[in-house]
Amino acid sequence: MTSTTARTVLFDQTGGPEVLKVRDVELAAPAPGEVLIKVEALGLNRADALFRSGTYYYPATLPASRNGYEAAGVIEAVGDGVTAFAPGDTVLTTGNFELSAHGVYADRVVLPQDAVARRPAEVDAVTAAAVWLTYTTAYGALHLRAGLRPGDHVLITGASSGVGTAALQVARRAGAIPIATTRTEDKRRQLLDLGAEHVIVTDTEDVPKETKRLTEGRGADIVLDAIGGPAFQTLGEAAAQDATYVLYGWLDGRPATVPMTWPATVHGYNNGTVTDTADARRRAAAYLNAGLKDGTLRPKIAQIFDGLDRMPDAHRLMETNTHIGKIVVRP
Numbered sequence: 001m002t003s004t005t006a007r008t009v010l011f012d013q014t015g016g017p018e019v020l021k022v023r024d025v026e027l028a029a030p031a032p033g034e035v036l037i038k039v040e041a042l043g044l045n046r047a048d049a050l051f052r053s054g055t056y057y058y059p060a061t062l063p064a065s066r067n068g069y070e071a072a073g074v075i076e077a078v079g080d081g082v083t084a085f086a087p088g089d090t091v092l093t094t095g096n097f098e099l100s101a102h103g104v105y106a107d108r109v110v111l112p113q114d115a116v117a118r119r120p121a122e123v124d125a126v127t128a129a130a131v132w133l134t135y136t137t138a139y140g141a142l143h144l145r146a147g148l149r150p151g152d153h154v155l156i157t158g159a160s161s162g163v164g165t166a167a168l169q170v171a172r173r174a175g176a177i178p179i180a181t182t183r184t185e186d187k188r189r190q191l192l193d194l195g196a197e198h199v200i201v202t203d204t205e206d207v208p209k210e211t212k213r214l215t216e217g218r219g220a221d222i223v224l225d226a227i228g229g230p231a232f233q234t235l236g237e238a239a240a241q242d243a244t245y246v247l248y249g250w251l252d253g254r255p256a257t258v259p260m261t262w263p264a265t266v267h268g269y270n271n272g273t274v275t276d277t278a279d280a281r282r283r284a285a286a287y288l289n290a291g292l293k294d295g296t297l298r299p300k301i302a303q304i305f306d307g308l309d310r311m312p313d314a315h316r317l318m319e320t321n322t323h324i325g326k327i328v329v330r331p
Contacts, residue, residue: 003028004036007331009105009311012063014054017315020067020105022308027110030079036110037091040125043070044327045133045162046249049315051099058098066103069095072119072128082113092119092128096275105311107331114278117285123292130299130326131292133271134162136284137248138170138224140274145267146222146244150175155211155220155238157181157227158251159191159199160324165300167224168195173296176222179214181207190324194300208237219243228256236261300325307331 008025030036048067050056060067075089085091093104097115104111119128142148154171158164159180171178172195180196182188188199200210211220219240225232229252235245236259247256248269258266274284291297302323305314307330314327 004108006106006108007308008066008107009068009103009308010064010066011052011060012065014052014060014062016053017049017312017319019052020311020315022311023064025106027108030077030082030110032080033082033113034079034110035075035082035085035091035113035116036077036108037071037073037093037116038076039071039073039104039107039109039331041072041129042068042105042329042331043072043129043131043133043162044314044318044329045069046251046318048099049318052315056099061100065100066105067099068103068105069093069097069099070129070133071104071109072125075116076108078113084113085116085118090119090121090123090125090128091116092132093117094275094281095133095271096281105308105329107308114281117281118289120289120293123289126301126304126328126330127292127299129328130162130301131166131288131297134166134299134326135170135288135291135297136274137163137269137271138167139284139287140271141224141246141248141267141269142167142170142176142222143174144273145269146224146246148174148176148222152176152221153179153211153215153218153240154222154224155179155181155207155235156196157223157225157235158249159196160187161226162299162326163226163248165191165194165325166297169291169297171195172197173291179211179220187324190300194324208234211238215240222246224248227251229254230257233257233259235259236264239264302327305329 011019226249228250302325
């Protein structure tokens with residue numbers, strides 16, 4: 001195979017969504033161990049916006065930085081030594097790469113084969129682009145770190161996010177009882193429809209008080225928190241004795257204070273838990289594919305944008321925090 005041209009979203013400086021520009025990029029044929037993917041859909045994540053704005057945990061390499069962890073598509077070509085994939089295979093990306101070098105905002109991308117997982121052919125590209133990072137984060141945080149068990153009450157903060165809505169379904173699939181928090185009343189009905197057993201509206205309700213009421217005074221067995229900051233300590237008042245806390249996001253940005261409700265177990269979760277080894281990726285893909293096939297995992301799509309030139313608009317929507325679920329762009 002010779003080289004090919006890919007329409008690619010790049011940015012030369014950090015800043016607002018307007019820094020994202022579409023350019024033609026020449027792609028070399030896949031090298032040994034690499035695959036070429038025709039991208040059919042792109043899933044947006046909060047990390048993408050942080051990376052673009054210069055506030056992610058590592059900086060972009062500028063100019064001409066790529067962006068984006070999550071894509072679904074079809075294998076077009078493979079490099080020497082690739083035996084796990086063949087042209088025509090339906091796949092999704094697993095996000096275990098550096099964004100500037102391998103970001104997937106494009107209509108074609110070349111990636112290492114260990115950054116790709118199979119998806120069932122019957123799962124459409126939009127759905128596939130919306131599942132890997134959010135659902136593996138929820139799966140890894142709840143099952144692998146928190147030891148989720150049937151009957152556990154799980155308090156999920158920021159539940160209208162991609163990971164939050166995924167966690168509702170992961171908890172319910174395990175026979176646990178998900179309790180969602182959200183800031184405004186208008187998201188209550190949708191969160192209940194997505195799997196929440198109860199919804200606490202933080203603008204008008206007290207989270208510890210409501211959680212204790214809903215659990216008959218016991219409190220949550222597991223707290224899955226996306227926010228961090230000083231409010232993390234107050235979640236201790238909503239938790240059961242010997243609860244497990246998993247902090248997977250730092251939307252507040254300030255230092256998080258550990259709840260003084262010992263005994264307790266506190267984890268800071270990084271999704272490398274399920275992306276850093278071939279066996280972990282295999283198990284995570286098996287979990288996701290099983291849930292997609294039986295319908296227990298069903299990502300909520302907030303909005304679909306058509307065309308890479310709409311990527312700034314998609315980022316603007318993400319930063320409003322008004323959506324529920326996943327934003328997807330079709331190249």
